[in-house]
Amino acid sequence: MAIKIGIVNQKGGVGKTTTAICLTDALTRIGYKTLLVDFAPQANCSSTFGVKGKEPTVYDAIMKRANIVDVVVKGNDMGDIVPSGEDLKMALCELVNVKAGENRLRTALAPIEDQYDMIVIDSDPTPGIMLDNVLAAVDGVIIPMKAENYSIEGISSLVKDINEAKAELNPDLRIYGALLTMLDEKGTSTHTKISESFDNLSQYNLYPFKTRIRLSKAIPSTQTWVSIDQPKNYSEHRILEAKGSIYKYDNNSGAVDYSNFVRELMEVITSE
Numbered sequence: 001m002a003i004k005i006g007i008v009n010q011k012g013g014v015g016k017t018t019t020a021i022c023l024t025d026a027l028t029r030i031g032y033k034t035l036l037v038d039f040a041p042q043a044n045c046s047s048t049f050g051v052k053g054k055e056p057t058v059y060d061a062i063m064k065r066a067n068i069v070d071v072v073v074k075g076n077d078m079g080d081i082v083p084s085g086e087d088l089k090m091a092l093c094e095l096v097n098v099k100a101g102e103n104r105l106r107t108a109l110a111p112i113e114d115q116y117d118m119i120v121i122d123s124d125p126t127p128g129i130m131l132d133n134v135l136a137a138v139d140g141v142i143i144p145m146k147a148e149n150y151s152i153e154g155i156s157s158l159v160k161d162i163n164e165a166k167a168e169l170n171p172d173l174r175i176y177g178a179l180l181t182m183l184d185e186k187g188t189s190t191h192t193k194i195s196e197s198f199d200n201l202s203q204y205n206l207y208p209f210k211t212r213i214r215l216s217k218a219i220p221s222t223q224t225w226v227s228i229d230q231p232k233n234y235s236e237h238r239i240l241e242a243k244g245s246i247y248k249y250d251n252n253s254g255a256v257d258y259s260n261f262v263r264e265l266m267e268v269i270t271s272e
């Protein structure tokens with residue numbers, strides 16, 4: 001049965017989607033059969049995998065309008081994906097009116113769990129039933145935190161939500177740890193201070209991953225989308241070619257950091 005990992009933080013723009021994509025990619029590269037579940041209506045994972053707009057989506061699966069087997073898209077060298085779309089926004093209201101609405105994602109994924117070693121779920125920053133669906137469906141969560149002053153604020157509320165979900169929905173739920181992202185490797189004093197305070201996260205019973213994700217030029221490039229049908233010039237065509245996997249770039253810090261992170265994560269997962 002797959003190990004299921006949720007990428008969560010109620011703060012926006014902290015690197016959840018980037019971590020979900022790069023983690024999936026890194027796991028696939030070292031031989032794990034990996035599925036990425038896009039559980040955010042922005043559908044950024046789906047866009048990077050080139051399947052944004054494809055139907056049915058994860059929304060159809062959780063609303064029991066489609067079988068998950070028909071939602072999975074195979075064939076990307078980064079891994080398989082369950083695409084999302086804007087329709088997922090509707091689930092926020094609809095799920096509160098159905099019985100056991102928090103368990104819909106877990107139930108939807110159950111039929112394909114045995115086909116994968118690892119399942120990674122990207123989430124939306126909105127707290128409430130959408131986050132609860134992720135917390136009910138996974139074995140553990142990773143909390144990406146951006147290297148900036150306010151990043152640690154809000155963590156206690158997130159940890160409280162996770163612990164409530166553990167008590168009410170998923171008794172074996174683990175917090176694998178917090179991952180510092182977008183660290184300026186030039187080491188400005190602010191970043192150095194943040195890095196030091198990050199090490200003190202144990203006050204929230206959070207393991208601070210030793211691997212830090214540095215700011216990388218390659219990462220935003222992989223998320224750039226240019227139409228394949230009408231490349232205007234060679235440079236745009238090259239951006240298109242580069243879109244998707246960070247491993248298409250040689251020696252970039254994003255690829256190095258996420259590979260190191262996967263190694264550390266697997267040690268943490270197997271440590272219990």
Ligand SMILES: Nc1ncnc2c1ncn2[C@@H]1O[C@H](COP(=O)(O)OP(=O)(O)OP(=O)(O)O)[C@@H](O)[C@H]1O
Nearest residue numbers: 012013014015016017018125182214215216219220
């Ligand atoms: N290591 C990195 N180096 C450079 N840019 C990065 C890095 N990680 C993330 N980014 C950029 O930061 C922005 C926010 O990242 P991302 O979309 O992964 O955050 P998020 O937490 O998923 O946001 P949201 O809450 O809106 O879903 C994106 O533009 C992304 O390209």
Ligand SMILES: [Mg+2]
Nearest residue numbers: 016017040044
């Ligand atoms: Mg995101």
